[in-house]
Amino acid sequence: MRLRIDAASTVPLYQQIHDQIILGLAAGELRPDETLPAVRQLADELNVNMLTVAKGYNLLKTEGYLISDRRQGTRVAADFQADKLFMQSLQEQLHLLTAAAKIRGLSVAELQQIITTQYQGFEQGE
Amino acid sequence: MRLRIDAASTVPLYQQIHDQIILGLAAGELRPDETLPAVRQLADELNVNMLTVAKGYNLLKTEGYLISDRRQGTRVAADFQADKLFMQSLQEQLHLLTAAAKIRGLSVAELQQIITTQYQGFEQGE
DNA sequence: ATAGTTGTATTATATCATATATAACAAACA
DNA sequence: TGTTTGTTATATATGATATAATACAACTAT
Numbered sequence: 046m047r048l049r050i051d052a053a054s055t056v057p058l059y060q061q062i063h064d065q066i067i068l069g070l071a072a073g074e075l076r077p078d079e080t081l082p083a084v085r086q087l088a089d090e091l092n093v094n095m096l097t098v099a100k101g102y103n104l105l106k107t108e109g110y111l112i113s114d115r116r117q118g119t120r121v122a123a124d125f126q127a128d129k130l131f132m133q134s135l136q137e138q139l140h141l142l143t144a145a146a147k148i149r150g151l152s153v154a155e156l157q158q159i160i161t162t163q164y165q166g167f168e169q170g171e
Numbered sequence: 172m173r174l175r176i177d178a179a180s181t182v183p184l185y186q187q188i189h190d191q192i193i194l195g196l197a198a199g200e201l202r203p204d205e206t207l208p209a210v211r212q213l214a215d216e217l218n219v220n221m222l223t224v225a226k227g228y229n230l231l232k233t234e235g236y237l238i239s240d241r242r243q244g245t246r247v248a249a250d251f252q253a254d255k256l257f258m259q260s261l262q263e264q265l266h267l268l269t270a271a272a273k274i275r276g277l278s279v280a281e282l283q284q285i286i287t288t289q290y291q292g293f294e295q296g297e
Numbered sequence: 298a299t300a301g302t303t304g305t306a307t308t309a310t311a312t313c314a315t316a317t318a319t320a321a322c323a324a325a326c327a
Numbered sequence: 328t329g330t331t332t333g334t335t336a337t338a339t340a341t342g343a344t345a346t347a348a349t350a351c352a353a354c355t356a357t
Contacts, residue, residue, distance in 0.1 A: 055314095057344060064267055071270035083303065094346045099304075110274070115304050116354040127275040135272060136285065141190055142264055143289045144197035148236070149253040153290045157283045159262065163269045164279045183315060209332065220317045225333075241333050242325045 046074040050091045062101030073170040080120045172200040188227030199296040206246045
């Protein structure tokens, strides 16, 4: 899987790495138990510091997406759950997005359409 | 409208102010042409600096939600549009959320259900 | 055993975002 | 003439972000 980093973005580099891997997981480009590049290797490819990659990996680990072993490196977890913490975070973020969309005149149907299209877009790669 | 600020949150104070006002607009607690508290007054109420409130207001102005006059203070704009910039930002943010939800096993229907419930929650206050 | 790789930890440094404090300004109003 | 409005300016402090350079323990391959 290939990561694209925008150094000019206001989004922190470690956050971009985090987000891209989430997208890769959803698209099926990364599969359970698959091994990820070593922090030094990915740092070289992206021209960022080793610790920046490690920070992105660590964030994904605290969220349960990745597992680290000192022997085997970092790999994708076997399965993920929609735990309470995730559901609460999802609700909060959707709350703000739904509010902004409603203010600007988008209907529920239009919002649902966007989500459906994006969701199906992920299923294409499986 | 009453704003609630969490000084211990990792979300910047000006961002919290911004977000709460968006939610207030969606819930009908703030209406078009309505005047908002002066930056100094709101800063006093929230125990934050005047410039922090101004930063939140300015962000909302660049997004088209508010209008500032040196005579009349800051008020809600007359109407909002779903312009290209907003739609693009909405798509990007929903993209990541949809990806995370899919990974964790949520179906399209479950996502749509959350949005519908939240959307209707805003309509209650109108 | 030796060398290399893994994630991790440490220390130091630089830069930017965030937030505050204080003051001043132009424009409008009572 | 004061007062209020948003705005601008300067200075300061703190935390997040990012880099650099080392070092370490644990494991793998030769």
